[in-house]
Amino acid sequence: MAVETNNKLVKWIEYRLPVFSFYRHFLVEYPAPKNLSYWWNFGSLAGFMLVVQIVTGIVLAMHYSPSATLAFSSVQGIMRDVNYGWLLRYIHATGASMFFMVVYIHLFRGLYYGSYKRPREILWFMGVIILLLMMATAFFGYTLPWGQMSFWGATVITSLFSAIPVVGHAITSWLWGGYAIGAPTLNRFYALHYLLPFVIVAAVALHLWALHQHGSNNPLGIDVKGPQDTLPFHPYYTVKDLFGITIFLIFFCYWIFFDPGALLNPDNSIMANALNTPPHIEPEWYFLPFYAILRSVPNKLIGVMLLGLSVCVLFLLPWLDTSPVRSGKFRPIFKQFFWIFVIDCVILGYIGHLPPIGPAKFYGRIAAIYYFLFFFVILPFVGWFERPKPMPESISQAVLDKKAKRAGTEKA
Amino acid sequence: MERVMRKFLVAAVVLLTLGVVRPVPAAAAAFVQKSPPDLSWSFDGPFGTYNQAALQRGFQVYKEVCASCHSMDYLHYGDLSALGYSKAEIKAIASGYTVTAGPNKEGKMYKRPARPSDAFVAPFPNEEAAAATFNGVAPPDLSLMAAARDGGPNYIYAILTGFNQKPPKGMFVPTGRYYNPYFPGGRIAMPPPLTANRVHYADGTKATLDQEARDVATFLMWASHPHLDQRHQLGVKVMIFLFILAIVFFFAKRRAWKDVEH
Numbered sequence: 106m107a108v109e110t111n112n113k114l115v116k117w118i119e120y121r122l123p124v125f126s127f128y129r130h131f132l133v134e135y136p137a138p139k140n141l142s143y144w145w146n147f148g149s150l151a152g153f154m155l156v157v158q159i160v161t162g163i164v165l166a167m168h169y170s171p172s173a174t175l176a177f178s179s180v181q182g183i184m185r186d187v188n189y190g191w192l193l194r195y196i197h198a199t200g201a202s203m204f205f206m207v208v209y210i211h212l213f214r215g216l217y218y219g220s221y222k223r224p225r226e227i228l229w230f231m232g233v234i235i236l237l238l239m240m241a242t243a244f245f246g247y248t249l250p251w252g253q254m255s256f257w258g259a260t261v262i263t264s265l266f267s268a269i270p271v272v273g274h275a276i277t278s279w280l281w282g283g284y285a286i287g288a289p290t291l292n293r294f295y296a297l298h299y300l301l302p303f304v305i306v307a308a309v310a311l312h313l314w315a316l317h318q319h320g321s322n323n324p325l326g327i328d329v330k331g332p333q334d335t336l337p338f339h340p341y342y343t344v345k346d347l348f349g350i351t352i353f354l355i356f357f358c359y360w361i362f363f364d365p366g367a368l369l370n371p372d373n374s375i376m377a378n379a380l381n382t383p384p385h386i387e388p389e390w391y392f393l394p395f396y397a398i399l400r401s402v403p404n405k406l407i408g409v410m411l412l413g414l415s416v417c418v419l420f421l422l423p424w425l426d427t428s429p430v431r432s433g434k435f436r437p438i439f440k441q442f443f444w445i446f447v448i449d450c451v452i453l454g455y456i457g458h459l460p461p462i463g464p465a466k467f468y469g470r471i472a473a474i475y476y477f478l479f480f481f482v483i484l485p486f487v488g489w490f491e492r493p494k495p496m497p498e499s500i501s502q503a504v505l506d507k508k509a510k511r512a513g514t515e516k517a
Numbered sequence: 518m519e520r521v522m523r524k525f526l527v528a529a530v531v532l533l534t535l536g537v538v539r540p541v542p543a544a545a546a547a548f549v550q551k552s553p554p555d556l557s558w559s560f561d562g563p564f565g566t567y568n569q570a571a572l573q574r575g576f577q578v579y580k581e582v583c584a585s586c587h588s589m590d591y592l593h594y595g596d597l598s599a600l601g602y603s604k605a606e607i608k609a610i611a612s613g614y615t616v617t618a619g620p621n622k623e624g625k626m627y628k629r630p631a632r633p634s635d636a637f638v639a640p641f642p643n644e645e646a647a648a649a650t651f652n653g654v655a656p657p658d659l660s661l662m663a664a665a666r667d668g669g670p671n672y673i674y675a676i677l678t679g680f681n682q683k684p685p686k687g688m689f690v691p692t693g694r695y696y697n698p699y700f701p702g703g704r705i706a707m708p709p710p711l712t713a714n715r716v717h718y719a720d721g722t723k724a725t726l727d728q729e730a731r732d733v734a735t736f737l738m739w740a741s742h743p744h745l746d747q748r749h750q751l752g753v754k755v756m757i758f759l760f761i762l763a764i765v766f767f768f769a770k771r772r773a774w775k776d777v778e779h
């Protein structure tokens with residue numbers, strides 16, 4: 106693993122701080138399973154989006170004023186007068202949506218292939234912590250442009266804490282720094298919005314550290330048996346990730362350049378006004394499934410608790426899923442409940458967008474029940490009853506089998 | 518077991534979608550808000566750009582009609598160069614307005630003609646004064662109107678051309694309010710601002726109601742999205758670059774993985 110070089114400077118540094126061997130170990134030689142599918146691209150995409158958000162965010166911060174009187178017009182200044190300010194803001198604002206989309210796919214990938222199972226539990230926990238931090242960051246960020254939806258979204262979400270018995274109202278006024286959302290709230294949300302992404306960077310470092318301890322899971326969900334099952338990260342996965350990022354950028358740039366308005370709420374082009382409540386308050390799409398769960402419960406306190414549980418249940422996954430088999434490929438029953446779960450989340454998102462009346466309310470409840478049923482009943486029980494399909498000996502064996510089969514069909 | 522599961526899945530999906538798609542029953546009131554028409558605009562689509570003649574006509578409508586009620590706080594007279602006006606023309610436009618500046622060396626505020634670097638002069642000194650004139654509803658600032666409403670320019674066009682229709686039976690429209698089926702609630706505090714020949718276009722275009730509404734909607738779209746042309750042009754270049762890059766990486770990947778069984 107030592108670095109072979111004659112470069113004096115490299116040797117000098119390497120002897121004192123082994124950055125070069127660290128780099129080789131993590132990004133060049135790191136052995137990755139050779140059968141990773143394109144679903145494994147979403148981890149590097151998430152890392153890419155974090156960098157994009159931090160870089161554009163820091164430049165935006167140079168032009169933004171976090172004061173209740175100036176915030177809205179400073180964002181207009183960015184959009185109109187700062188050179189390429191519109192580009193920065195559209196990258197950052199639609200980037201938040203892209204970041205969530207990528208992370209949600211990454212998460213569902215982990216769910217399907219059992220990536221949270223032994224020995225990757227801590228890796229999974231770090232992922233859930235990153236998700237929670239991202240949610241907080243996006244929530245704080247969304248208040249910054251100080252439009253109507255910024256203001257009223259923040260009002261609705263922070264008011265949830267008032268449901269907590271006894272101390273609820275004390276907590277909300279502590280969060281607000283006053284008796285309502287106002288100038289002090291904007292200031293602290295800005296401070297936190299600047300801070301949290303760097304906490305996410307630290308959490309990502311732990312996430313990767315844990316990843317490199319046991320290596321990536323893979324579509325077969327079986328352990329790597331030896332070098333014949335793996336490939337060095339470079340060049341195989343570096344080039345694959347670069348290809349993936351380019352395809353992703355085409356998608357991302359479509360929104361930035363041709364339809365940025367689709368991901369921004371029109372009400373946020375009206376400056377925050379405490380005296381004028383918009384008729385329809387709704388969070389960004391990436392919070393809608395959770396919002397639907399919240400609203401499907403008539404009791405506010407229980408609604409808030411279920412909202413928290415709906416994300417935190419992910420921490421319990423390694424214990425809720427009782428099956429010893431990782432990959433959904435070999436789990437015929439789990440696989441179907443999994444896809445129902447994916448559809449259920451989409452339906453919850455759609456219902457979160459509708460006014461909570463009539464059939465939307467009824468079906469919202471059914472979808473919310475399935476959401477929890479999936480974690481607390483289906484996962485434990487299916488693990489006990491399901492008979493998994495036979496699994497290949499090893500990754501390289503599976504590759505050979507697949508090739509033999511393909512050759513067979515070609516002859517036939 | 519698998520068959521049963523699949524049936525369950527299909528049933529669940531059908532049931533859930535049926536329930537969700539079913540429309541929410543409308544409230545008892547007879548008024549139903551109309552959705553704006555889907556017009557075609559020169560700035561639609563990835564290659565869309567603003568038409569400068571339309572922008573100038575739209576600005577004329579704003580200046581001669583809307584500006585007596587609506588402010589546009591985020592625009593400066595100098596921004597009008599994007600509409601194709603020359604420096605001298607912009608100076609002339611600006612000098613038609615008076616701004617309060619100062620304090621001068623004696624500590625006094627004074628009046629002077631507006632300059633290109635000044636923001637558009639608002640018709641009312643403050644929102645309260647504006648509201649007092651219109652039964653308590655101030656005309657909103659128009660700088661971001663095309664971004665602040667669903668439908669953008671289509672909505673603006675619909676509002677401007679949606680007057681003079683008969684309200685549904687039993688709907689009460691008080692004085693100072695006007696029936697407009699595109700406005701939420703149907704009763705808007707804005708008197709119908711446009712009629713045919715409300716302005717006289719210098720370029721000879723016939724000033725029909727439809728034409729005036731389209732032109733001013735185009736102008737307001739530009740006011741909300743002044744960099745749309747630049748955004749579309751850069752976007753097309755970026756897309757071409759990314760497509761080429763994707764092809765390059767695709768073949769690079771194929772080559773790197775050529776000898777690997779996977």
Ligand code: HEM
Pocket residue numbers: 155158159160161162163164165166169180194197198201204239242243244246247248249250298299302303305369
């Ligand atoms: C995890 C990464 C991040 C996420 C998910 C995120 C998300 C967001 C969101 C959703 C908005 C509102 C955008 C809008 O509707 O206009 C926003 C605004 C903003 N963010 Fe971030 N952000 C991140 C990182 C950062 C960082 C690191 C900084 C600064 C160092 C930053 C600075 C800003 C500023 C100044 C604004 C206000 C300007 C604007 O609204 O466009 N962000 N952010």
